[in-house]
Amino acid sequence: xxxxxxADAREHGLAGDGAVDxxxxxxxxxxxxxxxxxxxxxxxxxxxxAGRYVVRDRPVLWRSGVSLVGAGxxxxxxxxxxxxxxxxxxxxxxxxTAQHGAGRDHRIADVTFAHFEIDGSRVVTEEYxxxxxxLGLQYVLRGRFSDLWIHDTAAxxxxxxxxxxxxxxxxxxxxxxxxxxxxxxxxxxxxIGVGGWGPVERLAVTDCTARGNGTNGIFLELQxxxxxxxxxxxxxxxxxxxxxxxxxxxxxxxxxVTGCTMLGNRVAGFDVxxxxxxxxxxxxxxxxxxxxxxxxGDGIAVGNTPGPYGFRGNRVSNNGRYGYWEHNLSGGxxxxxxxxxxxxxxxxxxxLDGIRVDAPLHEPAIFGNRVRDNGRRAAAATRxxxxxxxxxxxxxxxxxxxxxxxxxxxxxxSVGGPAAEAPxxxxxxxxAGSTTGTGRTTDHDGDHDGDHDGxxxxEATAVVTDNTATELTLAPVRPGADTAWPGxxxxxxxxxxxxxxxAPRAGLTAAAAVTHPxxxGNRVRDxxxxxxxxxxxxIADEATWSGGRVSGNDFGGNASASTRFxxxxxxxxxxxxxx
Numbered sequence: 001x002x003x004x005x006x007a008d009a010r011e012h013g014l015a016g017d018g019a020v021d022x023x024x025x026x027x028x029x030x031x032x033x034x035x036x037x038x039x040x041x042x043x044x045x046x047x048x049x050a051g052r053y054v055v056r057d058r059p060v061l062w063r064s065g066v067s068l069v070g071a072g073x074x075x076x077x078x079x080x081x082x083x084x085x086x087x088x089x090x091x092x093x094x095x096x097t098a099q100h101g102a103g104r105d106h107r108i109a110d111v112t113f114a115h116f117e118i119d120g121s122r123v124v125t126e127e128y129x130x131x132x133x134x135l136g137l138q139y140v141l142r143g144r145f146s147d148l149w150i151h152d153t154a155a156x157x158x159x160x161x162x163x164x165x166x167x168x169x170x171x172x173x174x175x176x177x178x179x180x181x182x183x184x185x186x187x188x189x190x191x192i193g194v195g196g197w198g199p200v201e202r203l204a205v206t207d208c209t210a211r212g213n214g215t216n217g218i219f220l221e222l223q224x225x226x227x228x229x230x231x232x233x234x235x236x237x238x239x240x241x242x243x244x245x246x247x248x249x250x251x252x253x254x255x256x257v258t259g260c261t262m263l264g265n266r267v268a269g270f271d272v273x274x275x276x277x278x279x280x281x282x283x284x285x286x287x288x289x290x291x292x293x294x295x296x297g298d299g300i301a302v303g304n305t306p307g308p309y310g311f312r313g314n315r316v317s318n319n320g321r322y323g324y325w326e327h328n329l330s331g332g333x334x335x336x337x338x339x340x341x342x343x344x345x346x347x348x349x350x351x352l353d354g355i356r357v358d359a360p361l362h363e364p365a366i367f368g369n370r371v372r373d374n375g376r377r378a379a380a381a382t383r384x385x386x387x388x389x390x391x392x393x394x395x396x397x398x399x400x401x402x403x404x405x406x407x408x409x410x411x412x413x414s415v416g417g418p419a420a421e422a423p424x425x426x427x428x429x430x431x432a433g434s435t436t437g438t439g440r441t442t443d444h445d446g447d448h449d450g451d452h453d454g455x456x457x458x459e460a461t462a463v464v465t466d467n468t469a470t471e472l473t474l475a476p477v478r479p480g481a482d483t484a485w486p487g488x489x490x491x492x493x494x495x496x497x498x499x500x501x502x503a504p505r506a507g508l509t510a511a512a513a514v515t516h517p518x519x520x521g522n523r524v525r526d527x528x529x530x531x532x533x534x535x536x537x538x539i540a541d542e543a544t545w546s547g548g549r550v551s552g553n554d555f556g557g558n559a560s561a562s563t564r565f566x567x568x569x570x571x572x573x574x575x576x577x578x579x
Contacts (some may be wrong), residue, residue, distance in 0.1 A: 016051025034063025177214025222251025274332020375505030379407025417459025
């Protein structure tokens with residue numbers, strides 16, 4: 001066949017009718033155009049008109065210099081399925097090191113994938129397979145991935161590694177990682193392996209949205225432990241919502257994350273840790289101008305990094321645990337993180353501490369931040385059931401409650417079963433713990449059986465993301481789900497229980513070794529009603545705080561004393577701190 005520079009898919013045998021397997025015709029066309037490009041060095045493009053193109057049982061082995069361009073999201077759709085090969089993953093296009101010998105000298109170059117949809121909902125493997133992606137290419141040079149909608153894949157949606165001089169823009173990845181229980185490798189919306197090109201990988205990920213994916217919205221992951229973490233990667237103007245993690249740095253150097261939103265993710269909005277395949281955390285990154293809000297766990301979670309890392313000018317708010325959490329996971333780097341910088345961030349209304357240090361820091365700089373109104377998880381333990389209690393897909397309402405708004409944020413709700421049985425007589429809901437109280441008894445029905453009619457229901461749990469005086473808002477049972485209840489919403493009147501709130505809850509808590517800190521010019525206070533941020537600074541008994549400077553801060557206006565030293569700081573200088 002002749003090999004034009006632009007080939008119409010319909011004119012070369014693809015049906016696009018949603019029934020015929022279009023994979024053989026597409027593979028033949030890609031091979032022909034790939035051979036022609038290899039012969040004359042002129043890249044080719046497959047134009048795919050509107051239609052639904054089935055790729056069944058086998059992926060398309062891609063060729064260098066061949067682009068795939070559709071008529072737009074929702075117009076051109078590639079439907080992936082594997083009814084005849086239940087053990088085989090079926091990405092649309094693949095080219096990998098393990099299967100095809102991909103490498104720096106055997107690569108995919110000068111390709112564009114643009115303006116189409118990938119529907120992975122019909123790929124089901126007998127066991128979870130990390131290769132059951134939407135796109136699975138490795139070693140791409142001068143690539144452009146633009147205006148793609150990838151959804152419902154069994155593993156990662158956009159799962160391409162080692163992208164040099166490449167742009168990933170306008171990719172919408174939804175409900176990917178469908179077969180990933182949440183803790184397997186892959187299973188993300190956009191997952192990019194790094195390190196294959198050496199110390200610099202020039203990659204921009206911009207204007208992408210990742211929503212409801214099984215693990216990460218977007219992650220960068222070093223693929224070999226002995227490789228140098230690469231510089232040159234930027235993530236800009238992206239949105240990560242309702243994933244397990246929003247954006248994760250698992251092994252880059254100098255990752256730039258700017259102008260992104262990370263909302264409603266299950267574990268953390270932004271994550272640096274050793275959760276990747278090589279157990280290497282990122283380092284040298286900068287996160288700036290981002291909104292990190294309403295995540296069920298932490299806003300920013302950082303660990304297993306030697307540092308440095310900088311967070312500047314971000315809003316970190318309304319998260320279900322800590323605003324910023326320094327910690328180390330087992331199996332990764334445990335050395336103190338050096339030169340962590342928190343500058344000019346607005347850290348407010350998080351459920352527990354605004355900034356929590358549970359892993360060693362050396363020479364951290366914390367300056368110019370507003371750390372206010374944290375410790376919102378201030379409502380005491382409560383139980384209820386009976387009249388006025390009913391559950392929706394993502395809510396529990398108790399019409400007779402009088403909870404502190406936001407006071408149960410981040411708690412685990414137990415409904416039904418022995419764990420949620422009604423309390424003994426006289427048990428009360430104290431509303432805001434040590435700060436306020438309602439004195440309301442919460443045993444509405446008095447039957448003490450865990451349900452309004454005296455029957456015991458199976459216990460279910462859910463995480464509270466927020467609450468009003470009478471309604472709890474709950475996190476979905478897994479990312480992308482539309483309910484908090486795996487077995488269906490509990491019946492009306494079912495008994496429930498919420499645990500107590502921890503104390504104290506401080507603006508800045510140190511519970512590990514902190515050496516030579518620079519803490520200057522911060523406003524750490526609580527002006528809410530009631531005040532729930534108990535202290536501005538708490539140095540816990542297990543911490544050591546040595547050297548450095550703490551000066552020019554405003555520590556006044558918290559619920560209790562400005563500072564609490566269960567372990568006294570040593571050396572250094574504390575001066576000119578208001579409150």
